[in-house]
Amino acid sequence: MKTITVDFVRHGQTIFNTMNKLQGWADSPLTKAGIATADQAGQLLKNVTYQATYASDLKRAMDTAQHILQPNAFTGELQTDTAFREVFFGSFEGLDNDESWQTVGQSLGCQTQAQIIQKYSFEAARDAMHQADPRQLSENGLTFKRRVDAGLQRLLSRYADQDRILVVTHGTFIRSLVLRFGPQFDVLSSFPANGGVTTLQLTTANPGFDGLVTSYNRLS
Template sequence: MATEVYLVRHGETMFNQLNKVQGWADSPLTVKGINDLKVTAANLSQVHFDKMYSSDLKRAIDTVHLIADTNEVSEIGKIKKLPAFREVFFGTFEGDDIDETWRKVAKAGGMKPTSDVVKIIQTLGIHDFREATKKADPRHLAEDAEALDDRMDQAISQLAQETKGLGRVLVVSHGDFIKTLGIKYWDQASGDHDIPFPDNGSVTRGIIDDNGKFRIINYGVKNTDIPNL
């Protein structure tokens, strides 16, 4: 039996609002973040889920509980935390100014310093962007491409085991992690090339087939467009 997976990006946080790097570091949802999530939750309120999950970071946990509390057709029970669905880890850059961080990453990648992360990724490719991030990190703790790919495989494998025999589940995760899943598992993505960053509260829909293989069908659907899924 195939399992339908709704991957939701958490709501806007204080670090999002302050333009700070936010991977494994955490910050609370903003008022805007909560209000945007109410739209997401309302548009998912009549969608039946057999189970709901989240990463183990508080912004994801708060998001999944808001969605679960609004859903009118599901009896979720205990919501399990899946640490493998955490955001990408940015090492020493956690909590730093985003623009300054990307300038350092661009320089480490052999580019003229720029805060335009889209340009950096388009120039280097996502693999070398991850390598440049780790190189630029003074302690070299940031996740590189291989470590992140291994964690994505672990996340999907664990989810396939967790959801065997279930029809539809929801997982709250994070923007860069969902985007990197999209690059790997979305048919419309092309290899190492960049794809748009998913909005806070957006839904990415995928399928885990009977063999445990995962593919993404709809990527980064805005919260207002959820009824069209």
């Protein structure tokens, strides 16, 4: 059996975040506050020894990772992996967050994404958005889960027992991990914060892998 520790960090605040816009594969730059948050996360993690560092291939995550790594002794190359991208919101990309989820949740009698997850499941929220998407572009639950699992499995296969990895990623991505591997944390009323650190222990299992979230949304 092999166990690795992965620190998942949500990117710093972006322009779309300040506008309450859905931001999945669409991208917008970090704000000044977002850069400051990334630097703060870097100070929090500066004494952590990492065997590898990753970011999603979206610019907001890569820029955040560069700021986090500046004070760290890590000398390797920052790698990117599309598996660690945010959920793809399809035709809802760039639209108002609250209005979009009211539209998506209408058929389920829900007003927000959190209500859909609480009443049904995280996968149901993804499926509902896919069905409400007029172009059917947004990721459904199974597609998203397979993508995430592929990324986690790659980390487990590449690194040795007790290695520690940094992954700079996105809010809904982190929320999905906590719902799955950290049910003791209230991720529905406290969305992952920009620059927040969530730690997941990944362990090989037969078949696949298992996980345990040991800390959520750490900012200090």
